[in-house]
Amino acid sequence: NLLACSQTAKPANQQSWQTQIQGGSRQSPIDIRSSESVHDPQLTPLSISYDPSDCLQIWNNGYSFLVEFDDSKDNSVVSGGPLENHYKLKQFHFHWGAENNRGSEHTINSLVYPAELHLVHWNAEKFRTFDEAIFSENGLAVIGVFLKLGRKHDGLQKLVNALPAVKYKDSTVEFSNFNPSCMIPSCLDYWTYPGSLTTPPQTESVTWVIMKKPIEFGDDQLSAFRSLLFTPFGEKLENMVDNFRQQQPLMNRVVRATIL
Ligand SMILES: CCCCCNS(=O)(=O)c1cc(S(N)(=O)=O)ccc1C(=O)O
Numbered sequence: 001n002l003l004a005c006s007q008t009a010k011p012a013n014q015q016s017w018q019t020q021i022q023g024g025s026r027q028s029p030i031d032i033r034s035s036e037s038v039h040d041p042q043l044t045p046l047s048i049s050y051d052p053s054d055c056l057q058i059w060n061n062g063y064s065f066l067v068e069f070d071d072s073k074d075n076s077v078v079s080g081g082p083l084e085n086h087y088k089l090k091q092f093h094f095h096w097g098a099e100n101n102r103g104s105e106h107t108i109n110s111l112v113y114p115a116e117l118h119l120v121h122w123n124a125e126k127f128r129t130f131d132e133a134i135f136s137e138n139g140l141a142v143i144g145v146f147l148k149l150g151r152k153h154d155g156l157q158k159l160v161n162a163l164p165a166v167k168y169k170d171s172t173v174e175f176s177n178f179n180p181s182c183m184i185p186s187c188l189d190y191w192t193y194p195g196s197l198t199t200p201p202q203t204e205s206v207t208w209v210i211m212k213k214p215i216e217f218g219d220d221q222l223s224a225f226r227s228l229l230f231t232p233f234g235e236k237l238e239n240m241v242d243n244f245r246q247q248q249p250l251m252n253r254v255v256r257a258t259i260l
């Protein structure tokens with residue numbers, strides 16, 4: 001048959017409506033099914049150490065707000081766990097919903113959280129720049145932390161107070177002396193799996209480390225996230241909400257879990 005078959009067989013769990021990058025086999029986010037995760041006794045605890053003086057600014061990039069760090073030194077790093085090298089903190093950002101029943105990118109047994117924090121790190125032992133690491137195997141390590149509604153998070157309030165200054169797309173405000181360690185849960189148990197960025201270019205360069213326990217934050221703090229805008233000053237007001245990607249097929253990946 002001269003005509004190439006246009007209907008190549010798709011893996012059973014790959015839906016045609018998934019926003020798959022061409023030929024992507026390890027896309028993020030995913031639903032983590034705890035019963036199918038593999039307890040790996042060789043997974044050591046993560047070693048996380050951040051220097052608040054590396055914190056530089058907050059930037060509304062029209063997709064989320066990024067808190068950016070000075071990655072020219074070796075003071076804010078993560079290592080251990082599934083990571084072969086030490087990775088430097090570049091930025092952290094969040095994903096959240098317009099309503100409390102959606103917002104996180106990863107889910108746990110289909111349980112959705114109202115928001116998810118991503119701390120983006122790059123492998124400074126193997127690559128010279130962040131931009132190089134984005135496009136490289138083992139280039140990035142992103143720590144994901146779920147946020148659930150409850151008590152106000154005192155550490156987060158300093159960040160929330162700065163958000164009105166970055167209401168519009170492309171606005172930036174100086175932001176210093178913030179220690180992201182205050183947003184890491186006290187329980188360091190995690191799941192880990194090989195994945196991708198969840199925003200373009202969705203490169204498959206990320207080792208994901210998803211903390212098992214959520215942190216709590218308050219309704220007013222989530223409302224402050226939702227009062228940011230996707231749009232620049234002077235354009236139609238579009239609230240920055242629902243900035244999460246649809247779940248992607250697991251395909252032939254295994255999610256490993258710690259037994260701490
Ligand atoms: C040069 C293009 C950079 C794209 C990736 N940048 S990033 O900091 O890794 C990032 C990661 C992620 S994610 N959700 O961690 O994959 C989301 C947004 C961004 C961003 O830059 O907006």
Ligand SMILES: [Zn+2]
Binds near residue numbers: 093094118198
């Ligand atoms: Zn993210």
